[in-house]
Ligand code: SF4
């Protein structure tokens with residue numbers, strides 16, 4: 113029996129962010145802590161709000177593509193693809209096959225680049241400094257290819273409603289073959305370095321667990337959902353472009369913890385690389401732009417189309433009133449919806465794990481706030 | 483423990499290898515051929531004037547509205563050295579606003595603008611990012627010298643080509659007119675057909 117004075121314990125509020133290095137942008141979490149345990153978490157967003165959806169209403173269809181580059185600034189080509197597919201649906205045009213292959217190759221490369229960035233920064237969040245160098249080295253190779261094809265490293269403005277801006281350079285196929293070899297080696301190296309490291313396992317195994325039904329009811333998608341064992345992938349479940357012609361697996365996790373979410377992305381890198389290889393072998397000749405008018409002026413109507421972003425299910429809801437500008441563009445951002453899973457994952461864990469959990473969701477604040 | 487050693491092995495393998503990073507700003511990595519730097523205006527050597535006619539299409543299509551252009555009558559056209567009746571007088575791009583999207587290049591019908599390879603234009607002045615016609619032409623000329631640049635539609639836009647074509651058409655017309663009294667209706671028809679296509683070229 114202790115004889116010292118007895119104190120009441122009071123929950124403490126702890127502000128994390130908006131300038132916290134582990135939030136990958138400007139994001140604030142207000143943690144309510146009881147000792148080292150988190151009992152509640154309130155996310156505050158909106159620091160990076162740029163009014164993309166409103167801006168899209170005053171710009172023509174061609175100009176909106178530049179906005180989509182900037183919604184999720186880590187997987188630009190995937191975002192462009194989501195918008196141009198919505199545009200194609202409302203205009204009722206189909207991109208020629210060659211254009212679709214080019215778009216899928218680039219989108220999958222962008223997925224690998226985005227996952228590499230995640231792996232590197234996640235390692236940094238958890239205290240491992242080396243993997244980020246390896247990941248950025250490989251990402252740099254991919255960005256170089258993008259520069260060679262689209263002319264820009266990140267803000268490409270390359271895809272068009274009905275195709276792509278310009279055909280790929282002549283040395284595209286050998287270049288990508290070489291690139292895939294290099295990147296695969298790099299991913300393997302990082303995998304070896306990080307995935308089974310005891311410290312890393314200790315920080316991520318059994319941390320931030322979310323079970324399948326809860327993940328579904330929170331509206332998670334992408335690797336964050338698949339980590340909980342639910343094999344939902346838009347590429348498989350609502351196939352678009354040329355994905356049905358490709359042979360690939362959708363990796364799923366078991367426990368729904370941080371390590372599962374992390375390792376899924378590593379596996380997805382391998383899958384994407386093999387998909388790109390198949391695309392290259394099937395790449396047909398032909399036009400890269402559907403015949404049609406140069407100025408997009410779709411008929412009045414509304415469409416919804418979605419595609420698999422590196423972060424999850426990116427939806428675009430497009431309403432046209434028949435003019436050359438969209439009447440409304442609603443974006444369903446996977447990062448924003450994945451953030452809803454933060455609360456059930458974090459409650460009950462340690463403060464130090466909050467960083468690991470937030471990192472494992474791989475949010476991009478540009479997309480959360482739009 | 484074992485995994486830690488395994489990781490150490492991976493990193494050891496890179497020890498003593500060549501640096502992958504470049505020592506910026508002492509060292510500049512080359513850019514790819516399609517790289518899109520700041521837009522520059524191109525120079526038509528054959529008439530010694532810019533390609534740009536100041537038609538304002540790019541100004542209207544620019545998503546950030548960062549350009550302005552004013553045209554005036556082209557003195558070279560009066561002298562018959564060029565086919566452009568109007569030519570750019572002032573052109574300004576606010577490079578602070580430019581997002582390097584390349585839309586202006588896409589929409590220009592006169593092959594007058596291109597994304598140059600210049601991407602380092604920092605200056606100490608607050609107005610330093612307002613690129614005027616002189617700077618834009620410099621960017622364009624540097625770009626033309628750097629890469630093998632060819633106009634997309636030379637037959638419409640390069641002064642010497644258009645003027646030669648026009649002179650040939652003119653000569654054909656004169657010849658046809660001279661021969662007209664004896665000529666049959668077919669030649670007349672042919673020369674009449676040529677005229678509209680020549681108009682479109684101007
Ligand atoms: S650059 Fe081209 S589109 Fe722009 S004003 Fe000049 S001629 Fe017109």
Ligand code: SF4
Nearest residue numbers: 544580581583584586
């Ligand atoms: S590159 Fe884009 S933003 Fe820049 S001047 Fe051209 S159209 Fe405008």
